[in-house]
Amino acid sequence: MILATVLFAVYESSLGQARPIDTPTTEEAIAADRVRAEQSAAMAELPCIISRFDNIMRKVGAEEGQDWRLMSAIAYSESRFIESLVSSQGAAGIMQIRPVVARHFNVPVDDIDDTETNIRLAGMLLTELADMLRIPAATPTEDRLSIILASYNAGIGHVLDARRLARAEGANPNSWGDVSRYLQLKADPAYYELDIVKSGKFTGSKQTLGYVSQVMRKYNQYCAIAS
Numbered sequence: 001m002i003l004a005t006v007l008f009a010v011y012e013s014s015l016g017q018a019r020p021i022d023t024p025t026t027e028e029a030i031a032a033d034r035v036r037a038e039q040s041a042a043m044a045e046l047p048c049i050i051s052r053f054d055n056i057m058r059k060v061g062a063e064e065g066q067d068w069r070l071m072s073a074i075a076y077s078e079s080r081f082i083e084s085l086v087s088s089q090g091a092a093g094i095m096q097i098r099p100v101v102a103r104h105f106n107v108p109v110d111d112i113d114d115t116e117t118n119i120r121l122a123g124m125l126l127t128e129l130a131d132m133l134r135i136p137a138a139t140p141t142e143d144r145l146s147i148i149l150a151s152y153n154a155g156i157g158h159v160l161d162a163r164r165l166a167r168a169e170g171a172n173p174n175s176w177g178d179v180s181r182y183l184q185l186k187a188d189p190a191y192y193e194l195d196i197v198k199s200g201k202f203t204g205s206k207q208t209l210g211y212v213s214q215v216m217r218k219y220n221q222y223c224a225i226a227s
Contacts, residue, residue, distance in 0.1 A: 049226045051081045053094065056116050064123030069226055070145065071095075071123060073218035074152075077211065083115055093118035101125060125152065132156055139174045145219070146176035146212050150183065154208040157199030161186060164196045180209055 048054040061068030078096040099109040111117045151159040162182035163173035171178040185191045186202035
């Protein structure tokens with residue numbers, strides 16, 4: 001469902017080679033391991049409210065700068081929390097991570113079967129999407145998250161096109177309402193053939209809008225029951 005081929009043509013043109021993961025010194029690694037162990041021990045005492053993966057979600061969310069409840073909502077929408085799920089397109093695990101995502105972040109493809117790695121790759125991807133979208137800090141949270149989720153599902157290229165179209169026609173490129181409307185219009189040659197459209201025709205808007213709606217609905221539910 002998610003992580004379709006999206007980002008990677010954009011990555012090749014705008015980011016160059018895949019970003020290497022920094023190698024810490026021995027002392028840094030020992031200190032980091034000690035902090036992680038302390039965090040894991042503390043989180044292990046917290047009750048599971050959303051799923052049996054709550055503590056891993058909390059840990060990875062804290063380390064990757066993502067709301068663990070949003071990541072849980074994505075996991076629900078992607079896999080219904082089924083670790084062994086593999087799609088016909090090779091997306092695997094609780095977050096339905098594709099091998100191309102692992103390769104982009106220099107993670108061995110076989111590691112996507114590890115649940116914590118699977119979740120971490122999703123968190124890293126969300127962070128990178130947010131960085132590339134450069135949504136202003138003053139943007140309402142629901143708009144910002146919806147635009148990021150649309151990029152996660154449909155591909156950042158199509159979302160960037162929709163934002164360019166919105167800006168060109170005097171709409172708000174930071175409003176999910178406006179961006180979603182232009183995503184739908186990208187099925188119309190009057191729009192997708194314009195010079196400012198870089199990723200071509202898009203016919204998946206119904207699926208993407210449904211995906212964003214579902215994840216945001218679950219996220220709001222999870223925020224109401226977990227902190």
